[in-house]
Amino acid sequence: MDTPFRTRTGVFTNKNVLKQQYEPEEILERGEEIEAYANALQDVVDGWEPENVFVYGKTGVGKTAVTRYMMDMLRIETDQRPDVDDVHVAEVNCHHHPSSYQAAIALVNELRADTEREAITTGLSTSDVLTALFEEIEAREGTVLVVLDEIDNLGDDDVLLYQLPRAKANGNIEHSQVGVVGISNDYTFRNDLSSKVQDTLCEREIKFPPYDANELRTILTDRAKKGLSEGVLDDSVIPKCAAIAAQDRGSARQAIDLLREAANVAVEDGRESVGEADVDAAENRVERGRVKDSIRDLTTHGRYTLLAVTNLAMTEQTPVRAKEAYGVYERVCAESGAEPLSQRSVHDHLIDLAMLGFLTQYDRNHGRSGGQYYEYELDVEPAIVTAVLGEEE
């Protein structure tokens, strides 16, 4: 029977290695960061109390991939040392568990997953959950490393970040030891922490800078070798993907997404070779995917604010001052049947949107007489925002 599917082409040899969830066994171009990480974790290997580590850098620069690699290396190394206790790793992504309470539950359940003990659900008090977490750690009678990925999602809720590193000193655990690895997409999170939490959590800080075009080329060449047939890529494809991603945010994720989507465009077009024009087409898809992901993370009024500026951008009325954007925002709210927030709150949303990369903020300073104010301009394709917000509705 005829179905609408194509026959499988020979462009991909292993498409999975080009997908977002792929975990590379080999880390390229991160020698310095791996060395710094190894120094920070050396005490664990030597059997001392772990130091807490704070890893930071923009999204897509290898923080999660390198951390997982380091945890594997740590297990291998400690296995080779008969006199050193086992190391147990519990990892939680705070994007999916955005409070100390939720993250602690996730950690308990991850640690319980390889025991007979049942998973806990919500309904317990925070202190009960913390007690359960300490019990799990204590039961390991060894070193437990707690990895809190995308830790900035905890905001100013620092209960877990305060309690975990002090568990031993406070007598909550005795026969085990615990170390915290916190991973953040922004450095302001660190500075916003209370100084008591900062001092313990950030004993070791490791910075992941954006990748440059050369580094991205190495990473892409390796992925292409693992995932694509030989000879399907035009010579210009990898340099082009690397250049676009390097100029944008230096993200390996973005570079790999571009390569995969360029290959997809060619395949969907029935071709067995990928050229520069496919990268151009891919750019739009990838940008769309990125904007879509970030819009999903916005609050409802963050979306309304973004839509207001987008409407203004489409009628060429940007850059715009907060006050004028507010009028359009009110109309957007009215159309959605929502109660508008105060002008002050909408201004905060504008500042947030600028920080998230949706908007550019201009500081207008008109000397002593004119005073100072900000103007905002859309920094993403208006068509993408409206399309994505339209789909979301």
Ligand SMILES: Nc1ncnc2c1ncn2[C@@H]1O[C@H](COP(=O)(O)OP(=O)(O)O)[C@@H](O)[C@H]1O
């Ligand atoms: N140095 C590297 N070598 C190989 N692949 C990498 C490297 N850095 C990042 N990647 C890949 O890029 C993507 C994004 O990396 P990730 O570690 O998730 O970034 P972050 O956690 O900093 O947002 C992942 O698919 C990862 O496999």
Ligand SMILES: [Mg+2]
């Ligand atoms: Mg990550």
